[in-house]
Amino acid sequence: MSPQITPVPAETRQLIESRLASIASEQNIKILYACESGSRAWGFPSPNSDYDVRFIYVHSLDWYLKLDEDRDVIDLPLEHSSAGILDLGGWDLRKTLRLLGKSNPVIWEWLQSPICYHDEKLLRESREVFDPFYSPIAACHHYLSICRNTMSQGLNESTVKIKKYFYMLRPLLAAVWIERYRSIPPMELEPLLAALDDRLDIKCSISELQERKQNTDEQVPIPRITMIDQFLESEVSRLQEPAKLLPTGGGDKDKLDAFFCQSIIQ
Incomplete structure (x- = not known):
């Protein structure tokens, strides 16, 4: 019988959640969703596997109302901690939705991760908008x-x-x-x-x-x-x-735009 998903130890989860809160404060962002995205979520970790933490975040409205677009990803160096190596990185919501509109499968992987660190439920509860884009x-x-x-x-x-x-x-x-x-x-x-x-x-x-x-x-x-x-x-x-011979996706871009606008004005 194959091994099952191993729960994240409470102390490690607390450390990761604390780091996410610090990143949100330092970057002046709101994290909507954060999950494990690597071998720990896939069900085949090794004793020394990293914690691959990925998050989706949103800026305040004025960040989006500029002629020039700022960097829409947060890449952080690997962090060595008492729990092991933390690999943290995130995508801005607009980048996330653009990739989703192009049927990037990574988004759907994140949204169904069995190890979730933060969930505003905004993304999970909008699957009826997202899933038709899946190709x-x-x-x-x-x-x-x-x-x-x-x-x-x-x-x-x-x-x-x-x-x-x-x-x-x-x-x-x-x-x-x-x-x-x-x-x-x-x-x-x-x-x-x-x-x-x-x-x-x-x-x-x-x-x-x-x-x-x-x-x-x-x-x-x-x-x-x-x-x-x-x-x-x-x-x-x-x-x-x-x-x-497989089918393509067919989502409604207007609904995706509406979801984006609703998300950044809250």
């Missing part, structure tokens, strides 16, 4: 591209870091999910593995690797696993044609 064809190509790029970097030697396997497998299985269900794939690996119920050999191999990752330094290389290598190669190749 299965764009999302499937997005995940296949991530998988192919990681394969080209990670499968060129006789060994590979455990985390690299998961950085290939999760997006590939997300693409398989989209091909099969034409819907937003789960963020966590566990439900994605259900797509392999007819390939129990592969599913078991991945589950064993997942358990191994939870007890191993993710930077330590391991010998390549032929079964998983072949699965990655064959599925990436197989999905090329089906991906071209």
Whole structure:
């Protein structure tokens, strides 16, 4: 049985929430939503995995009423803390909605993260506006591209870091999910593995690797696993044609504009 999502320790959660409050004060912003976006939310952390905290924020109205647009992302250096390494970064709401309007799948991943640090509910309660923009064809190509790029970097030697396997497998299985269900794939690996119920050999191999990752330094290389290598190669190749036939999104830009205006004048 595959490991489940591990709760964030109370002291670590308090530290992250405190850092988010400090960032909001220092940057003069309001954080609408903050979540875990990396391996801890995906369900395959290592003992030394970073905390990958991503947040969506909004400025006051006057920030948006200027001829020149200021920087719309907050990138912070890695922070070493008693809880581990904190990797914090955020997107302004306007940037977020622009990317959502282009069907960027990252937004939907954040909004369904199983580990949430701050939630004004404004974004989660507006899914009826957001979800029509989700484009299965764009999302499937997005995940296949991530998988192919990681394969080209990670499968060129006789060994590979455990985390690299998961950085290939999760997006590939997300693409398989989209091909099969034409819907937003789960963020966590566990439900994605259900797509392999007819390939129990592969599913078991991945589950064993997942358990191994939870007890191993993710930077330590391991010998390549032929079964998983072949699965990655064959599925990436197989999905090329089906991906071209998937539907596009069709959201209402006027509703997205209205949501943005409502958000910045509150």
